Amino acid sequence: MKKFTKIIIIGLLTITLSACNENKTVCDCPDDVPNKDQIVLEISNQITELYEQKIDETVTVTSKNGDGYSLGSGFIFHSDNEFVYILTNSHVITDEENIEVLFSDQIRVSAEMFNKSPENEEDIAVIKTKIDPKYTYKKATLGDSDESKVGELVFAIGSPLVIEFRGTVSSGIIAGKNIRVTDRYFDRYMTMIDVSINPGNSGGPLYNLQGEVIGMNTLKSNPDPNNPNNYLNFAIPSNHIKLVIKSFFDMQSYTQPKLPITYVEIPELTLQQRINYNISDDITSGLFVVSYDSSKIGSPIDVITKINGVEIIRGIDYINELNKHQPGEGVDLTVMNRDGLSAPRIQRVTVVANG
Structure with missing residues (x-):
């Protein structure tokens, strides 16, 4: 076990050792318990x-x-x-x-x-x-x-x-x-x-x-x-x-790969933000696309849930998947509308360079 885990139990050790010191009958503490x-x-x-x-x-x-x-x-x-x-x-x-x-x-x-x-x-x-x-x-x-x-x-x-x-x-x-x-x-x-x-x-x-x-x-x-x-x-x-x-x-x-979008993580949205963006309560993960370059993205995108079939729950998942690609390569996005009513669809988008 890593030594850092011992820090977590300091409080418990303190309570246990105190009990043992006050009344030996409270617990049967081994002699080699570190303080x-x-x-x-x-x-x-x-x-x-x-x-x-x-x-x-x-x-x-x-x-x-x-x-x-x-x-x-x-x-x-x-x-x-x-x-x-x-x-x-x-x-x-x-x-x-x-x-x-x-x-x-x-x-x-x-x-x-x-x-x-x-x-x-x-x-x-x-x-x-x-x-x-x-x-x-x-x-x-x-x-x-x-x-x-x-x-x-x-x-x-x-x-x-x-x-x-x-x-x-x-x-x-x-x-x-x-x-x-x-x-x-x-x-x-x-x-x-x-x-x-x-x-x-x-x-x-x-x-x-x-x-x-x-x-x-x-x-x-x-x-x-x-x-x-x-x-x-x-x-x-x-x-x-x-x-x-x-x-x-x-x-x-x-060159840092990215998509021509700006986004927010859906799990991080407040209730008021969800109301402002008109996001369905049924959508609990993924990325909400706040804005995008229509000349590069093609059809409008509301919510990204997967990249090349890999589930995107938070922004770090998005970064990790894009890091597998170079600018100019295409990726398949699984996207859905913010109302959650339409079936998810696949949309091909080209990765671009940051900047």
Whole structure:
């Protein structure tokens, strides 16, 4: 059993241990039941050990920005006979001709852009630096973000705020998965974390307690402009990072596939929104198409329930299915009218590039 599951039972352990201490006849507690302090210490020690193992996988990334520089984080994920490849966020790289990487042992080298996606799409960049035969490079392992759980303990290593804080660690839990975030950078499904991250952490790794990178720390977002201090923290899931970097190496570019529509998730609609859109109460899942490009979509579309026969319940299902296709390819949509009265029909639509 993963160690993070022990956190969930701390409250129960506290109650049980208290009962045992007050009256031994209340329960027959085994002598080896760990108490709360032991569990916290065990997890703390595990993060300390992992930090010591993983710090050499991480780097600080700087890029010229006017008279100063932009600051971010990154991590080594690949190497070949000539270069070491580092992942970071696209928005960290403000000047592709002036990139520097600072390794954990304070060795500073110049780097160059290998490939990146625009900030308003994926916000993922790969930079590379020439291999120094005198240096040993430690590569991070990209884990399976689909296997991560809400409530799971995670930690981040990065360079928050100023370069003097490079290589620092913060920890917390996964607060949510597949959260749709509309920010100044992109409209993307991300992992919400309560790990403390700040400018400078961008591009750095989010680790699980198995020492795998399950996300890239990317942004702080405030969905409530009336409360300027209420920021939430988000990371790009590692499985999506894998998809993008595979395209970088296979095709030398990545274009986010999409359909020429804007949509809302039907499960997220309020009762008033359903009334405003005249959506039948019988329709409980899928995507409601708010607007579309009639020159590319063909017949009007109200609700999308499947893509190529795969059920679309939430927006993340839509993203996952489209990621299997390239712009210019066709997909079969199962669509229905918002009143729910007409039989579903199949409509062929061509995938387009984002932007």
